[in-house]
Structure formats: structure tokens, C-alpha cells
Amino acid sequence: MRISPLIDRLVESLQTMPGVGPKTATRTALHLLQYNREGARALATALTDAAEHVRRCRTCRTLTESDQCAICANPRRDSNSLCVVESPADIIAIEQTAGFSGRYFVLHGRLSPIDGIGPDELGLTELPARVRDMGAKEVILATNPTVEGEATAHYIKESLRGSAVEVTRIAHGVPLGGELEYIDGGTIAHAMQGRRSVD
Amino acid sequence: MRISPLIDRLVESLQTMPGVGPKTATRTALHLLQYNREGARALATALTDAAEHVRRCRTCRTLTESDQCAICANPRRDSNSLCVVESPADIIAIEQTAGFSGRYFVLHGRLSPIDGIGPDELGLTELPARVRDMGAKEVILATNPTVEGEATAHYIKESLRGSAVEVTRIAHGVPLGGELEYIDGGTIAHAMQGRRSVD
Numbered sequence: 001m002r003i004s005p006l007i008d009r010l011v012e013s014l015q016t017m018p019g020v021g022p023k024t025a026t027r028t029a030l031h032l033l034q035y036n037r038e039g040a041r042a043l044a045t046a047l048t049d050a051a052e053h054v055r056r057c058r059t060c061r062t063l064t065e066s067d068q069c070a071i072c073a074n075p076r077r078d079s080n081s082l083c084v085v086e087s088p089a090d091i092i093a094i095e096q097t098a099g100f101s102g103r104y105f106v107l108h109g110r111l112s113p114i115d116g117i118g119p120d121e122l123g124l125t126e127l128p129a130r131v132r133d134m135g136a137k138e139v140i141l142a143t144n145p146t147v148e149g150e151a152t153a154h155y156i157k158e159s160l161r162g163s164a165v166e167v168t169r170i171a172h173g174v175p176l177g178g179e180l181e182y183i184d185g186g187t188i189a190h191a192m193q194g195r196r197s198v199d
Numbered sequence: 200m201r202i203s204p205l206i207d208r209l210v211e212s213l214q215t216m217p218g219v220g221p222k223t224a225t226r227t228a229l230h231l232l233q234y235n236r237e238g239a240r241a242l243a244t245a246l247t248d249a250a251e252h253v254r255r256c257r258t259c260r261t262l263t264e265s266d267q268c269a270i271c272a273n274p275r276r277d278s279n280s281l282c283v284v285e286s287p288a289d290i291i292a293i294e295q296t297a298g299f300s301g302r303y304f305v306l307h308g309r310l311s312p313i314d315g316i317g318p319d320e321l322g323l324t325e326l327p328a329r330v331r332d333m334g335a336k337e338v339i340l341a342t343n344p345t346v347e348g349e350a351t352a353h354y355i356k357e358s359l360r361g362s363a364v365e366v367t368r369i370a371h372g373v374p375l376g377g378e379l380e381y382i383d384g385g386t387i388a389h390a391m392q393g394r395r396s397v398d
Contacts, residue, residue, distance in 0.1 A: 002269070003291070004264055004265065004268065006245075007253060007262060009245045010245040010249040013244075016238030016241070016242055018230050019223070024218070032216070032250070033249060033253050036215055037250045039212070041246070041250050043212040043243075044246035045212075045243070046208045047212075047231070048243045049205055049209075050206060051231070051239040051243070063229065064203040065206075070202075092202065
């Protein structure tokens with residue numbers, strides 16, 4: 001419903017955030033205006049500053065306001081392996097496991113000719129040079145197991161053919177804690193195909 | 200996890216919104232920066248403008264950037280009844296039912312001596328004059344059925360004793376579609392107490 005022009009505009013703007021509909025937006029707007037105007041002002045500044053200054057790391061293409069992101073600038077990261085991901089959120093997910101100490105390359109999408117997204121848009125033309133420059137021994141393809149993610153992984157593998165680097169793909173199968181009974185056929189088929197000897 | 204100072208600050212600021220934790224905040228920040236910077240800038244402006252200009256309606260105390268809110272300024276609203284609510288969100292909830300055409304009075308809270316919230320903070324000292332000025336015949340108490348909401352309703356009833364106005368309380372009982380079997384005892388007790396003859 002209409003409240004007042006400025007509040008209505010705030011409610012509408014809040015809905016640009018993913019997963020926020022009219023109800024949540026209204027509740028949020030009233031909450032901020034009733035109890036936390038300082039918070040609202042701080043959020044406005046944070047949004048403006050980030051929208052203004054955040055760009056892509058010149059080395060790995062993730063989002064950062066510096067010339068190079070913290071991971072690329074860290075000399076202690078292992079330069080032997082490069083992990084290719086679709087988005088900056090994937091880096092966060094992998095970093096939280098603390099199981100990977102190599103470097104990253106962010107595509108910001110996946111190959112999707114219908115949407116006009118080709119190798120250029122994903123920085124794939126820069127990738128072979130990046131692999132060569134850092135002297136990587138392994139490129140880990142961590143694109144998502146969707147049709148487009150698989151096609152992207154396949155394209156990258158082909159584009160690195162002829163270089164000495166080993167190209168691997170992360171495993172897809174039954175997630176930990178998952179029960180076979182409830183898992184979709186595609187995942188089970190992947191898990192069967194990807195089976196390994198248990199010696 | 201830390202991403203970059205500006206993105207981290209945005210993630211933190213997004214968490215001032217109710218119900219937004221670190222995960223949602225991170226996803227939202229990356230989404231806005233990757234796909235919708237214009238949306239982020241528009242949201243920043245909307246937040247700043249609203250935080251700057253929205254204040255309380257001088258008549259009913261709801262949030263608006265005008266001197267008077269749209270409902271108070273509407274000459275077609277019924278001046279015979281005044282509905283007292285705890286928050287602007289309650290007005291929205293009631294307006295959406297389209298079942299009430301009277302006017303409102305917003306407390307912005309409920310009596311809570313422990314938190315230092317007394318009659319002055321809730322505008323209750325202005326309420327009798329407001330009731331008199333508009334010539335209301337009925338004051339509907341729509342505070343929430345909590346201990347403090349009930350205490351506030353009781354206080355208002357007492358403060359209007361002696362004026363000619365009728366003071367009523369909205370009904371509390373079994374919600375539509377609710378099944379007795381699953382409803383808490385307090386609500387059922389209210390529903391029994393509030394029973395009415397079915398002639």
C-alpha cells in the first residue's frame with residue numbers, strides 16, 4: 001500500500017535486493033525509520049562507496065576496491081594451483097573450508113551463447129596467459145555442475161590443451177550427510193561414474 | 200570472512216536490517232555489486248532521503264515526510280472513530296483489510312516502565328485532546344495482546360474515563376482458519392471469555 005512518497009520509494013528500492021519482496025521491504029523500511037536512522041545513513045554511505053569504488057582484481061577478476069585482491073596480493077598463497085570459479089561468492093564458499101591454499105580465477109558467469117556470453121566476457125582469453133605467468137601446475141575447474149557450467153569447464157580444458165598444466169574437475173557426487181534414497185538421479189549417476197578404488 | 204574493506208563494510212551495514220545475517224548480507228552485497236550498481240545507488244539515495252525527511256505526522260504520529268500523513272489529510276475518513284495502534288506497520292495491516300475508515304493514533308511502542316517508556320513517550324498526554332478535537336465517538340484500542348499492550352490499553356481506558364467517548368478493545372480469539380487443537384491456551388481462554396450470543 002502507499003504510505004508516503006519517500007517511504008514508498010524506499011520500500012521499492014529495498015526490493016532490488018535478492019529475496020526481498022514488498023512485505024519484507026515494508027517491515028525493513030519502517031524498522032530503520034523508527035529505530036535506526038543512523039544505521040540507515042551508514043548503509044547508504046556503504047552502498048554508495050562500494051558501488052563507486054569496487055571493481056575487478058586485475059589478476060583474478062574477483063570484486064575488490066584495490067588494484068589486486070587480498071588473495072592475489074598474498075605471497076604465501078600457493079602458485080602451483082589455480083581454481084576457476086563462476087563468481088566471487090564461490091571463492092568465499094571455498095575459503096571457508098580452509099582446504100585450498102592456491103589462487104583463483106573468477107569468470108563472473110558461464111558460457112551462455114543465447115545470452116551473448118562468450119569466452120571474452122568470462123575473461124577466458126586471458127586465462128592461458130595467467131596460467132603461464134604464475135607457473136601453475138594444476139588448474140582446478142570448479143564451475144557449477146549445470147549444463148552451462150560443464151560446457152564452460154569443457155571449453156577451458158580444450159583451451160589449455162597443449163600447455164603443460166594438469167586440468168582437473170572438482171568431484172560431483174553424494175554430499176556429506178546426504179541419503180542415497182533422497183538424492184536425484186543425476187547426482188547418483190555422477191557419483192557412480194566418479195567412483196574410486198578404496199585401497 | 201573478510202573480502203575487501205569496502206565490501207566488508209557493506210556486508211556489515213546490511214546487517215542493520217532486521218532478519219539479515221552474515222550470509223544473506225554477503226549474498227546481497229555481491230549481487231548488487233555484480234549485477235545492479237544502479238539499484239545500489241538508488242537504494243542509497245532512498246535511504247538518505249527517507250532518513251533525512253521522514254518525521255511524525257503532527258496529528259496521528261505515524262511516519263510521513265509531510266506535516267500531516269495522507270490518512271489525516273483525507274477529509275473523507277470518518278472522524279467518529281479513532282483507532283490506537285502501537286506502530287505504523289499496524290496501520291498498514293489494518294488498511295489492507297479495507298474494513299476500517301476511521302482515523303488513527305500511533306503510540307510508537309507500549310508502556311514499559313523498565314525501559315523508561317511512559318505515557319509521555321507514547322504521546323498519551325496528547326491523546327485526550329486529540330479525541331476531543333476530532334469529536335470522536337469511539338476509541339478502538341488495537342494494541343497487541345501482550346502484557347504491555349494490555350497494560351497500555353488499560354491505561355488509555357482510564358485516561359479517557361470521564362469523557363463521553365466509548366472505548367472499545369479489538370477482539371482476541373481463534374484466528375480464521377485456526378484449528379482449536381493447535382491453538383495455545385491463552386488464546387483459547389481469550390476466545391471463551393470473549394464469546395458472544397449467536398442470535
